[in-house]
Amino acid sequence: MNIGWYPGHMAKAKRLLKEQLSRVDVVIEVCDARLPLSSRNPDLLPLLGHKNRFLVMNKADLANPAATAGWSRWFLSQGETVTEAVGTRPLRQLRRMVEDAAGDRMARDAARGVRRTIRGMVVGVPNVGKSTIINSLAGARSLRTEDRPGVTRANQWVRISEYLEIMDSPGLLWPRLEDQTAARRLAYIAAIRDQVLDTYNLALTLAEELLLLAPDLFAQRYRIEDTTLRGQALMEALCRGRGFLIKGGVPDLDRGATVLLDEFRAGRIGRITLEMPLETGAPDAR
Ligand SMILES: Nc1nc2c(ncn2[C@@H]2O[C@H](COP(=O)(O)OP(=O)(O)OP(=O)(O)O)[C@@H](O)[C@H]2O)c(=O)[nH]1
Ligand SMILES: [Mg+2]
Structure with missing residues (x-):
């Protein structure tokens, strides 16, 4: 992406x-x-x-x-x-x-x-x-x-x-926006227009980042038991955890993606900061 x-x-x-x-x-x-x-x-x-x-x-x-x-x-x-x-x-x-x-x-x-x-x-x-x-x-x-x-x-x-x-x-x-990690994070906070983004992939990378940044808050909100999951398996677990299922019990991945982005942006998962000074390689990070 x-x-x-x-x-x-x-x-x-x-x-x-x-x-x-x-x-x-x-x-x-x-x-x-x-x-x-x-x-x-x-x-x-x-x-x-x-x-x-x-x-x-x-x-x-x-x-x-x-x-x-x-x-x-x-x-x-x-x-x-x-x-x-x-x-x-x-x-x-x-x-x-x-x-x-x-x-x-x-x-x-x-x-x-x-x-x-x-x-x-x-x-x-x-x-x-x-x-x-x-x-x-x-x-x-x-x-x-x-x-x-x-x-x-x-x-x-x-x-x-x-x-x-x-x-x-x-x-x-x-x-x-050469730095795609920064670009993705700008998208998480809705600084980049959603229409130019692939919502599912964006939500997936956000889910993976949140699992590292705030594992307890994230796992609790989406009732994720196995925190070693990554990729689509993680998104499926999130959907199951919150009951986002379509016919036949299939995870509704689009709904899960939209809800995750909305809830993160509104602060409903918790108070989470996406980057810390140390990872920027300060002081010449910019
Ligand atoms: N939770 C929270 N929401 C805020 C805060 N400040 C602004 N908002 C919300 O953030 C959204 C964007 O606010 P705007 O003031 O339109 O942002 P802007 O920087 O002028 O945006 P553009 O004009 O699009 O560049 C709105 O829904 C605000 O209510 C804040 O400190 N906390
Ligand atoms: Mg404005």
């Missing part, structure tokens, strides 16, 4: 993002706490240059808390400013971080006796919760959010308060 998805709107979005960059004081890069490194777009950093920026590991409610703490330490050791967040909950800490990151500008303005609007920009791969975060900061549901990639199609400014404006941007992937 070779995963690649770089629709035309993303190339255009990247151009438009570049154009807006000179107008912003702070860049808020959002990634998914379940996949903190592979859900960062390597194409973005060179664009951002010396902008004030910080990283938000969003959807922390779906990730393993100890793993998120480990990632925080690792990013800090790399000289990054980082915070975890749950975009659907109040984000006071994030608001403070925007103001801190724009502190120099604010101090310069204050010295001149003026107070100008701070402009922030939210960037990241599709479906990590960029629009949700802006809605929470604004205390309004002005931006459309949905649990699929490619919802936001154009840059849009949202006023957060009298002196703060934040721009939402479309989720951006990079043109060549």
